[in-house]
Amino acid sequence: MITIKEATTNKDLKAFVKFPFSLYKDSKYWVPPIVKQELETFNKDKNPIFKDAEARFFLAYNNDELVGRVAAIVNWLEVNKQQIKKMRFGWFDFIDDLEVSKALLDTVEAIGKEHQLDYAEGPVGFSNLDKVGVMTEGFDSIAPMITWYNHPYYIDHYIEHGYTIEKEYSESKFPFENVKPEAFKKAQELIKRRYKLRALKFTKTEEVMPYADRMFDLFNESYASLSSFVEITDVQKEYFKNKFISFVNPEYIKFVIDDNDRLVGFAIVMPRFAEALQKANGKLFPFGFGHILKAKKNSKDVIFYLIGIHPDYQNKGVHAVIFNEMYETFTEKGIRTCYRTPELEDNEAIHKIWKHFDPVVYKRRKTLRKNL
Numbered sequence: 001m002i003t004i005k006e007a008t009t010n011k012d013l014k015a016f017v018k019f020p021f022s023l024y025k026d027s028k029y030w031v032p033p034i035v036k037q038e039l040e041t042f043n044k045d046k047n048p049i050f051k052d053a054e055a056r057f058f059l060a061y062n063n064d065e066l067v068g069r070v071a072a073i074v075n076w077l078e079v080n081k082q083q084i085k086k087m088r089f090g091w092f093d094f095i096d097d098l099e100v101s102k103a104l105l106d107t108v109e110a111i112g113k114e115h116q117l118d119y120a121e122g123p124v125g126f127s128n129l130d131k132v133g134v135m136t137e138g139f140d141s142i143a144p145m146i147t148w149y150n151h152p153y154y155i156d157h158y159i160e161h162g163y164t165i166e167k168e169y170s171e172s173k174f175p176f177e178n179v180k181p182e183a184f185k186k187a188q189e190l191i192k193r194r195y196k197l198r199a200l201k202f203t204k205t206e207e208v209m210p211y212a213d214r215m216f217d218l219f220n221e222s223y224a225s226l227s228s229f230v231e232i233t234d235v236q237k238e239y240f241k242n243k244f245i246s247f248v249n250p251e252y253i254k255f256v257i258d259d260n261d262r263l264v265g266f267a268i269v270m271p272r273f274a275e276a277l278q279k280a281n282g283k284l285f286p287f288g289f290g291h292i293l294k295a296k297k298n299s300k301d302v303i304f305y306l307i308g309i310h311p312d313y314q315n316k317g318v319h320a321v322i323f324n325e326m327y328e329t330f331t332e333k334g335i336r337t338c339y340r341t342p343e344l345e346d347n348e349a350i351h352k353i354w355k356h357f358d359p360v361v362y363k364r365r366k367t368l369r370k371n372l
Helices: 010-023 035-041 076-081 098-114 154-160 185-195 205-223 234-247 274-280 288-298 318-333 348-357
Strands: 002-006 053-062 065-075 086-094 119-122 134-137 164-175 198-200 253-257 263-271 301-309 337-340 360-371
Touching: 002 098, 010 035, 010 053, 010 065, 010 086, 053 076, 053 098, 065 076, 065 098, 076 086, 086 098, 098 119, 098 154, 134 154, 154 360, 164 348, 185 318, 198 318, 205 234, 205 253, 205 263, 205 301, 253 318, 263 318, 274 288, 301 318
Parallel strands: 086 119, 301 337
Antiparallel strands: 002 053, 053 065, 065 086, 119 360, 134 360, 164 337, 164 360, 198 253, 253 263, 263 301
């Protein structure tokens, strides 16, 4: 018999975070999170998302054996401000047993009905900067640190329990040798002159920080039209600055400003930490931090984490300025492969940006929904 227990104590939450370590212990492709950081994500006193959202965490047991988990999330900004009455769920992992996955989803759906929400959708996180989607293709490649990995049977469970496809995402990659500077070199010089733009170069993290709030403002503006978007609030900005920017080489952060010092474009690229996190196996100490620092300094693979262009400058070639800056940095660093984070299949604007580099889709993922 499957029993569901809400994770309310520190011990329970640690069990919640560590469940995938046993579920994927034999996988070469799963990338473990840092346990301490994952626990902080779920800590209502440390993660400011809880000022605008609520989450409950559930564990599924078969007798005394832990066999599944799920986070049930309501983002009240989404529900009240955008009038999207969605019951979110994420961090959804389970053994290949339909009774287990059903018990967890039933728990999520019951909470959604209590709040009079219209539908449940997952797997998603609290916001657009969290992981998204159940993987449906690409099981034989390592997952980046910023996406979930899952067993192939997951999607069958969703379908069996009455869920239908809501959004589709793809992840692509391309060798850096595909990047031909003639595709943007001359264009970016013309664009800078025409619109009086200049690119900022950084060598230290503290140089980035004065622009970080403006970057999140621009993120909100440039992504607002996407169907999945929930804005990043002022209090969340500080949290994300501390959580993410320290992981990024400052020279991999590119900003473009106009002659009034207004930020009109940005890109954040991260070293690929997947193999380092596998070696760390969830712990920063004693050796995990060293593996991560080594990857930050020496990784020849990078992940395009975020890229945004102000709506006033979209379709005006500003991305050419960013690509030129990245090209110079990547050439100096000897980068070999560029990866992209999950992008909505219907986001035509972002797909057009990359078309000259002949990217290859190597993973696909979906979110699924069920009316309540």
